[in-house]
Amino acid sequence: MLFNSTVFLFAFLPITYFVFWSLRRKNARYGWLTLSGYVFYGYWKPSYCYLMAFATLVSYLAGLGFLRWSENQRARKILLIVPIAVELGLLGYFKYADFSVQTLNRILRWQDLATLPLPHVLLPIGISFYIFHTITYIVDCYLEVIKPTRNILEFSCYVSLFSQLVAGPIVRFRELEKDLEQIDRSSRREFLDRGWSFFTIGFIQKVVIADMIAAIIDPALKDVWVLSSLSTWMCMLGYTYQIYFDFAGYSNMAVGLGYLFGLHIPQNFNSPYRAVNPADFWRRWHMSLSRCFRDYVYLPMVGRRPPQARIYLATLATMTLCGLWHGANWTFVFWGAYHGLLLVFYTRFASLWDRCYVWLQRAATFLLVLMGLVLFRAPDFGTARAVYARLLIPHDGAVLIGAGALALMLALSAAIAHFGSNTFEMSHEWRPLATAGLGLLFVLSLLLMYGAKSSPFLYFQF
Amino acid sequence: MAEDRLTETFAQVLKVDAASLSDESSPDNTPSWDSLSAVRLVTAIEETFNVELTTTEILRMRNVGMARDVLRRKGVSV
Numbered sequence: 001m002l003f004n005s006t007v008f009l010f011a012f013l014p015i016t017y018f019v020f021w022s023l024r025r026k027n028a029r030y031g032w033l034t035l036s037g038y039v040f041y042g043y044w045k046p047s048y049c050y051l052m053a054f055a056t057l058v059s060y061l062a063g064l065g066f067l068r069w070s071e072n073q074r075a076r077k078i079l080l081i082v083p084i085a086v087e088l089g090l091l092g093y094f095k096y097a098d099f100s101v102q103t104l105n106r107i108l109r110w111q112d113l114a115t116l117p118l119p120h121v122l123l124p125i126g127i128s129f130y131i132f133h134t135i136t137y138i139v140d141c142y143l144e145v146i147k148p149t150r151n152i153l154e155f156s157c158y159v160s161l162f163s164q165l166v167a168g169p170i171v172r173f174r175e176l177e178k179d180l181e182q183i184d185r186s187s188r189r190e191f192l193d194r195g196w197s198f199f200t201i202g203f204i205q206k207v208v209i210a211d212m213i214a215a216i217i218d219p220a221l222k223d224v225w226v227l228s229s230l231s232t233w234m235c236m237l238g239y240t241y242q243i244y245f246d247f248a249g250y251s252n253m254a255v256g257l258g259y260l261f262g263l264h265i266p267q268n269f270n271s272p273y274r275a276v277n278p279a280d281f282w283r284r285w286h287m288s289l290s291r292c293f294r295d296y297v298y299l300p301m302v303g304r305r306p307p308q309a310r311i312y313l314a315t316l317a318t319m320t321l322c323g324l325w326h327g328a329n330w331t332f333v334f335w336g337a338y339h340g341l342l343l344v345f346y347t348r349f350a351s352l353w354d355r356c357y358v359w360l361q362r363a364a365t366f367l368l369v370l371m372g373l374v375l376f377r378a379p380d381f382g383t384a385r386a387v388y389a390r391l392l393i394p395h396d397g398a399v400l401i402g403a404g405a406l407a408l409m410l411a412l413s414a415a416i417a418h419f420g421s422n423t424f425e426m427s428h429e430w431r432p433l434a435t436a437g438l439g440l441l442f443v444l445s446l447l448l449m450y451g452a453k454s455s456p457f458l459y460f461q462f
Numbered sequence: 463m464a465e466d467r468l469t470e471t472f473a474q475v476l477k478v479d480a481a482s483l484s485d486e487s488s489p490d491n492t493p494s495w496d497s498l499s500a501v502r503l504v505t506a507i508e509e510t511f512n513v514e515l516t517t518t519e520i521l522r523m524r525n526v527g528m529a530r531d532v533l534r535r536k537g538v539s540v
Contacts, residue, residue, distance in 0.1 A: 143522045174524075266490070279496060291489065294497045299521055302497075304504050304514075311501060347498065 001043040003253050004207055004449055012040065013257075016162075020261060026184040030153035033261065037160030041126070048124040055090060056159045058083045059134035063148030063155070066141040080142040084135055091131045097121045099328030126166030128325060132292060133159050137173045139296055146174045154180055163257035167250050169268040169288035179263045186262025195259030197428040200442045202252030207445040209416075210246035213238045213409050216402040221377065224386050228397035232390035234406055239377050240370045241413035244273065247286070252423050267424045273369075273417040276361040277353055278342040281369060293322050315347070316340035326376070331384060335375040342368055362418075468533065468540050471510045472526055475502045485527030503529075511538050 001008050016036040023029050042049045062083035069075035097119045105115040137155075140146045149155050155173075158180060164171050179186070217238040220227060227235065251268035258265035268288050275281035282290045301314040316337065323336015346353060353361065374391070378384035389395065400406065466480070472487070473480035476494045489495040495503075504520050507513070507529065513536050523529040533540045 139521075143518060145522060145524055145528070279498075283493065283496060294489070294500070295521065295524070298497050299500060300517060302501055303517060304508070304520060306501060311498070315497075 001040050003250070004203060007043075008040075009446075012036070017260060021188045024184065027151070027153050029183045030151070030157040030180075033157045033162075034153060034160050037157070037162045037165055040162035041160065041165055044125055045122075051090065051094070051124055051127070052130055052160060053156075055087055055131060055134050056156050058086050059137050059159075060149075060152055060155045062138045063141050064150065066148050067150070076142060080138060083138050087131050087135050087138075091127060094121055094124055094127055096324075096328050103330075123328075129168050129170060130159055130165060132170050133173075136170070136292060136296065140172065140174060146177060149173075149177075161258075161263070163254045163261075163263075164265060167247070167254075168286070169251055169254060169265060170292050171265055171288065172292075175266055176263060183262060188262075191259035191262065193430050194428040195256045197256065197426070197438065198252050198259060198423055199256030200438050201423055201426075202249040202254075202256060204438075204441050204445050205245040205249030205252065207448050208441065209409065209413055210242045210249060211448070213242040213245075213406065213413070216400070216406045216409075217242065220400050221387075224383060224390065226398045227390060227395075228399065229390045229393070229395045231398065231400040231403070232387060232395075234400055234403060234410070236370055236374060236377075236387065236391065237410055238406055240273075240366075240373055241410065241417060243373065243376075244269070244417055245413065248422075255423070269422065270424065271417070271422045273366055274362060275365045275369075276358060277350070277365055278339065278346045278368065281365055282339070282343070289322070289325075293318050297321060312344045312347070315343050319343060329379075331375045331378055331381060334381075335372055338372050338375065342372075366418075467510060468507075468530055469526065471506050472503065472529075475499055475506045483526055485530065486525055488525035507533070511540075513538060 001012060003009075016032075020029060020032055020036075023032055038049050038052070041052060062079050065079040066076065069079070098121055101116050101118050108115050137146070137148075137158075141148045158173055158176060161171075161176075217235045220231065220235050221239070224232065224235075248269040255265045255267070266288060268286060270284040270287065272281055272285035275284050298314055298318040301317060302311055306314070317340070319340030320333060320337045323332045323334065323339070326332045326336070356364075371388075371391075374384050374387045378387060390397075469480045469483050472478075472483055476483075476492060476499055478492065478494060483492070487495075489500070503523075504515060507523075508515055511533060513533065515532070519532045519536075522532055530540050
């Protein structure tokens with residue numbers, strides 16, 4: 001189910017909301033949110049619910065095990081390794097089986113050997129996100145950062161929470177634990193304004209900005225070989241803003257939905273295009289994912305008192321894995337490695353970089369991010385090469401259809417992304433004029449939504 | 463005081479005012495607490511308190527309060 005769909009806006013959300021607030025008891029609310037999470041998820045393909053239930057059960061039982069054998073170090077190690085291996089096995093099979101066989105087949109073909117048949121495994125939506133939720137829970141239980149919950153309804157409510165289920169933010173149990181514990185005491189009215197405001201702004205960012213840009217650039221980028229350099233630059237600028245408003249829009253909607261149910265979902269985007277260097281960019285972009293990779297991949301890899309070379313290698317390896325996490329394609333792996341190199345480069349030359357004008361640092365960071373997004377957007381390296389060629393060497397070619405409208409959208413997007421306040425910097429208080437303006441924009445978004453096919457969020461594919 | 467020494471250590475590595483730090487200070491609310499400074503923090507804590515931290519203990523230090531807890535478990539008075 002998409003947030004920007006009729007069934008979600010006019011059936012699922014109102015029913016879930018009013019039933020939730022009519023229930024009083026903690027377990028009833030956990031149970032209702034769990035049920036609605038499974039309905040939300042199963043709407044795509046009901047059989048995927050079994051997978052999520054299995055992942056939930058494995059990590060819940062691991063948590064119980066940590067409670068049972070709290071002093072037995074050997075048992076604790078097993079409880080860490082086995083459930084994580086199971087969860088990663090699920091992710092590996094459903095997300096990377098085809099990719100692995102394709103890669104192996106390339107090597108076999110190169111050696112003139114017979115290739116293997118592709119398993120053709122369908123990727124369950126959002127698997128990368130909820131598997132991350134369950135893995136971070138297991139690790140945090142092991143580290144004693146959290147106390148495992150005995151309440152399966154509370155835990156399944158956390159994993160299947162529809163607001164963050166399919167495209168994040170990756171909310172760790174610790175970040176939601178307090179709100180979940182007090183779910184029967186939360187007040188419906190306390191964060192109502194904030195919730196609707198976040199949700200509406202996210203909806204507008206997605207439908208008005210991201211989808212309108214996509215409507216112009218998607219057809220053009222399908223045939224990049226005929227585009228002129230100017231058109232390619234406009235398309236890639238468009239994509240750079242589209243992906244931001246699409247994902248930040250989704251995250252804002254998730255935060256807003258959280259507030260509507262008395263839950264505080266943490267910030268996921270902090271004006272990333274205002275970043276002054278690559279490290280700053282990753283502190284502001286998809287923050288929940290960056291934190292996970294820092295805490296669960298980078299820090300264990302880097303260890304204590306590492307030599308500088310190990311820090312660089314750990315940075316490169318972490319970002320390459322981050323790329324692979326985004327998608328089962330070598331273009332994503334190279335995108336991650338590219339960002340790893342940027343971080344290493346920045347760490348090595350920070351003293352020089354930081355001496356430049358701030359506006360120059362911002363512009364350079366934005367440009368480097370845009371260049372990386374070519375790999376992120378391209379379905380294969382051939383397409384990426386064609387885009388880079390047009391961005392870096394002047395090419396004549398077709399003029400973009402809708403170039404005028406795209407220029408307007410780019411100007412609007414740039415003004416908001418580079419100079420506007422982000423949703424966490426806004427007040428979200430009830431003010432008649434601002435609320436009326438937001439309401440009008442919401443109606444406009446609904447009209448746009450009905451005028452076009454509901455488009456999925458870009459991060460759903462991960 | 464030992465307690466001030468821990469906060470001071472964090473303040474020095476993170477290049478922030480010690481008064482702005484509390485036990486709840488973490489990478490989520492302290493912008494300069496990034497992956498690189500997390501590595502520097504480990505070295506600084508080990509040197510200041512003359513302890514050796516295991517990987518599990520390093521990973522457990524998600525905020526100043528948790529770092530304090532890790533040191534207390536190692537018998538350091540903080």
